[in-house]
Amino acid sequence: MDTAWEKAKFKRPKRKIIDSLFRLAAFSSAVLVVVILTLILMTILIRSLPALKLSMIIRTPGTGYYLGHEGGILNAIVGSLELISGATLIAFIIALPGVIYLNTYLKKNSPFSEAVRFSLDVLWGIPSIVYGVFGFLLMLAWHLRASLLAGMVTVALVELPILSRAMDETIRMVPSEIKEAAYSLGASRWQTAIRVILRQAFPGIITAVLIALGRGLGDAASVLFTAGYTDRLTTSLFQPVATLPLAIFFQLNSPYPEVQQRAYASAAILTFLILLISLVIRFFSRKLSRHKIK
Amino acid sequence: MKKEKVRRLISASAMLFPLLLTVAILTSLVLKALPIISLKSLPTLIFSSAWQPQKGHFGLWPFILGTLWVTITAFILAAPVAIFTSIYLAEYAPGKLKKILAPGLDLLAGLPSVIYGLWGILLIVPFISKYLAPLFSSYGSGYSILAAGIVLAVMILPTIINISVEVLNSVPTELKEAALALGATKFEVIYYVAMKKARPGLIAACALGLSRAFGETIAVMMVVGNVPEVPHTLFSPAYPLPALLANNYGEMLSIPGYDSILNFAALLLLLIVLIFSLMSRLYLNRLKRRS
Known part of the structure; x- marks a missing residue:
């Protein structure tokens, strides 16, 4: 004791x-x-400040740009925006009806929905370089060159599981009482899905789209051999397109310090865009949820 | 009612798209890899370390080892920090601090891999070549497995932390309170109760981080050196599989078997990552269902 x-x-x-x-x-x-x-953040900011000039964002690369002469990366900024808006649109068009079907037509724990969600998890885990390889194989099969279209399709595939999974999570959260109320008033499944469920899940869907946009914007490995690169603005789906991550990557490999400086500046621009997207996500998820029935 | 049927058909096929896509990616890679597999045997392709495409030697062993070294280094560096951080966030941090940290972690998770790679080139690589490597009497450019490991570790931190915090938060408060009431210290509560209950979830979080690390391409290839040799120390350069693909895939050279071996490399990468992420996802899903 x-x-x-x-x-x-x-x-x-x-x-x-x-x-x-x-x-x-x-x-x-x-x-x-x-x-x-x-x-x-400090490293990127401090290194990029000296090179961050207005001409970086309002001009395309001039002659001798990669030797350190005048110009900017407007081509990559516009290219990235074109690419991700197209890619996200494609991904959204495929994801939305699929997610609606999962949540309104199928029973809660049907083996089908399990299998689809499982395959979305599988797709989520696939590295984007493998999507790049697959996109390249698709290009070969369709006799396409590296182009905006090929890049869009590939990035859309990268974004699809992210978008679907995020939308699925929010739509699943919609209380089933609301659905049942709509059905009892005689609404069809489709009407319920579009007019009731989507409205209720709207903030979540916007957030999901923004997350997918951010992922697409930052992804370099999937566009490496599918989107190509160009110093000009892309005006057609069949032209190659410049993207911000690749702009950083290529300028960084240059032996000229002026060009490397610009890589840092481009990195700051990309970081700023990503930051902007994540701020908008926070803003939206707070603001839009006011209109939800709780 | 016909309209409803059409809508139903369209949305059903959209739903099946992910399933078909998974199958399509797998089969196309297998088909493209078959020529080289039938030409050489699988063990030679995987375990031979001779990489001379011009002479027809396609040994992927240096690349596989490079991938393993980099991933394992990243994991060893990231896992303890991530687990401790998530413990702090779940158990110790005051609410205000959590509110500040959450967006920071989101930002860290959302930063593109080029940014991480750039950070590695600007900070980690010079640090290794100037200060760290000389300590171990190793002199090099700093582009090394260690540099890639550090950059990757930082990249997978938010993945592991976010899931771990969620898992730790799901441990019932009553359990912890019971332990506290018995006179346990906070450490004992966390270690013997919370972490014990959360262990499967924490392991799954780490596995998910690991599979993320496996497939990461751009950030790694920017700092790893890309030398196709079997690496010997943390300070030697390596050439992981994703970097091999990124550097060589687009420009299909007219060397026989070259495009097939690259497709085989992609298949290998896909299979490794799939097995990992599937196991951890399945595990997490099963946990979710049980709770």
């Missing part, structure tokens, strides 16, 4: 020490994560 009590008395400080050490480890890990995030 006595010794046990003695032991406990001596053990108590040790337990306390372990407790505070653990707390310290957890705290310092969290601090480390914050430091890394700041370090990344």
Whole structure:
């Protein structure tokens, strides 16, 4: 009895020490994560500031741009925007009806919906370089060259599982009472889906689209051999298109310091766009949910 | 009623699209890889380290090893930090701090891989070649497995943290309170109760991070050096499978078997990543259903 009590008395400080050490480890890990995030943003910002000029975003590469002469990366900014809007549109057109079918026509735990959700998980896990390879094989089969169209299709495939899964999650959250109320008023499944469920899930769907846009904007591996690259603005689906990640990548490989500087500036522009998207997501998810029936 | 039928048909086929796409990707890669598999045997392709496409030697072993080294380094660096951070976020952090950290993590998760690669080139690579490698009397450019591992580790941090926090938050408060009431310290509550209950979920989170790391391309190829040799130390350069594809796939050279071996490399990558992400997804889904 006595010794046990003695032991406990001596053990108590040790337990306390372990407790505070653990707390310290957890705290310092969290601090480390914050430091890394700041370090990344600061590195990009500090390195890019000297090269960040207005001409970067309003001009296309001039003659001798890659030797350090005048010009900008308007081609890549516009190209990226063209690419992701087309890609997201394609992905959305495929994802939306599929998700509606999953949630209104099928029973809750039908083997079909399980299989589809499972395949979406599978697709989510596939690295974008493999999508790039698949896109290239599609191009060969359709006798397409590296072009805006081929890039759009490939990026659409990358975005599809992200978009579908995110929309599926929000639509699944819609309370079934609302659905049942619509059915009881004589609405068909389709009417219920479009007029009731989609309206209710609208903020979530916008968020999902924005997430997919962000993913498409940043993805380089899938457009590497499907979208090509050009110094001019792309005006047709069958022309190659420049993209921001590849603009950074190519300029960085240049031996000229002026061009490398511009890679940093392009990185700042890309980071800014991504930041903008994530801010809009936060804004939307707060603002739009006001109109939801709760 | 006919309209309804058409709509139903269209949306049903849209729903089947992901299933068909999965099958299409797999079969097209298998078909394209078959010529080289039938020409050489599978073991030679995988375990031979001779990579001389001009002479018809297609050993993928250096690339497979490169992928493994980089991924495992990243995982060893990321997993403890991620788990500790998620413990802090789930158990210790005050609400205000969480509100600040959450958008930060979202941003970190959303940053494109080129940005991470650029960060690696600007900061990690010089740091390794100037300060870290000389400590181990190794002198090189800094473009190395370690550089790629560090960059990748940072990239998979938010993936692991986000899932882990969710898993830790799902541990019932009553369990923790019961342990606290018995006189356990906070550490004992977290270690013996929360983490024990959350262990499968934490493992699945790590596995998901691992599969993300496997397939990452651009950021890795920017800092890893891309030398097709079997790596020996953390400071030696490597040439992972995704980088091999990214550097060579677009320009189909007229070397016989070259495009087929690249498709085989893509297939290999796909299969490894699939097995990993499937196992962890299945695991997570089963956990979700149980809770």
